[in-house]
Amino acid sequence: GQQLNQSPQSMFIQEGEDVSMNCTSSSIFNTWLWYKQDPGEGPVLLIALYKAGELTSNGRLTAQFGITRKDSFLNISASIPSDVGIYFCAGLRNYGGSQGNLIFGKGTKLSVKP
Amino acid sequence: DGGITQSPKYLFRKEGQNVTLSCEQNLNHDAMYWYRQDPGQGLRLIYYSQIVNDFQKGDIAEGYSVSREKKESFPLTVTSAQKNPTAFYLCASGDLGTGELFFGEGSRLTVL
Numbered sequence: 124g125q126q127l128n129q130s131p132q133s134m135f136i137q138e139g140e141d142v143s144m145n146c147t148s149s150s151i152f153n154t155w156l157w158y159k160q161d162p163g164e165g166p167v168l169l170i171a172l173y174k175a176g177e178l179t180s181n182g183r184l185t186a187q188f189g190i191t192r193k194d195s196f197l198n199i200s201a202s203i204p205s206d207v208g209i210y211f212c213a214g215l216r217n218y219g220g221s222q223g224n225l226i227f228g229k230g231t232k233l234s235v236k237p
Numbered sequence: 238d239g240g241i242t243q244s245p246k247y248l249f250r251k252e253g254q255n256v257t258l259s260c261e262q263n264l265n266h267d268a269m270y271w272y273r274q275d276p277g278q279g280l281r282l283i284y285y286s287q288i289v290n291d292f293q294k295g296d297i298a299e300g301y302s303v304s305r306e307k308k309e310s311f312p313l314t315v316t317s318a319q320k321n322p323t324a325f326y327l328c329a330s331g332d333l334g335t336g337e338l339f340f341g342e343g344s345r346l347t348v349l
Binding site: 127129132154156163164165166167168171211213215217225226227228229230 | 335343
């Protein structure tokens, strides 16, 4: 079946550092999305990308829809403590109807360096 | 305030018992979804419903059941047939045509 390979699985950040994570697949997707999950909460949508090559920002977050439509990356600039959590990528394939096939990556866990 | 409400947030169950998780939304979304989350795993789709009185199985529907009698409500029953029910369960509503989902705060089920 379709799978998304999200990396890294986990990373430690120090306040002020830039962070990068990415998602790749062997399949083409129509839409890429990035969600963040705080501990004990449900995921919240951060950024949605709808066109190959699209680069979109949301505050300190920047995400890109890969030109091949098989990958996406998320950058966080100048990280702050509240950036910790789990970041999920998700790829969507539409089959002509309203119901798409949404696949989630396994997540990148961001923690603060001890 | 608009949103999705899941209850209970924590639930303990003995083996062999059925348990029902509640999900209510006031976002006026037609579609609602149930996902299961295990540590280190992504979100796996259990069931979804695009309209009242209709629902479809997701990737891991075995051992679960749902109903959709009202637009606002989509309860999930974890039956005794589910072999490994301990997990974090997430309800969502939104538009799977765009992938933009709104999630509840989750329900953590522990089987003792």
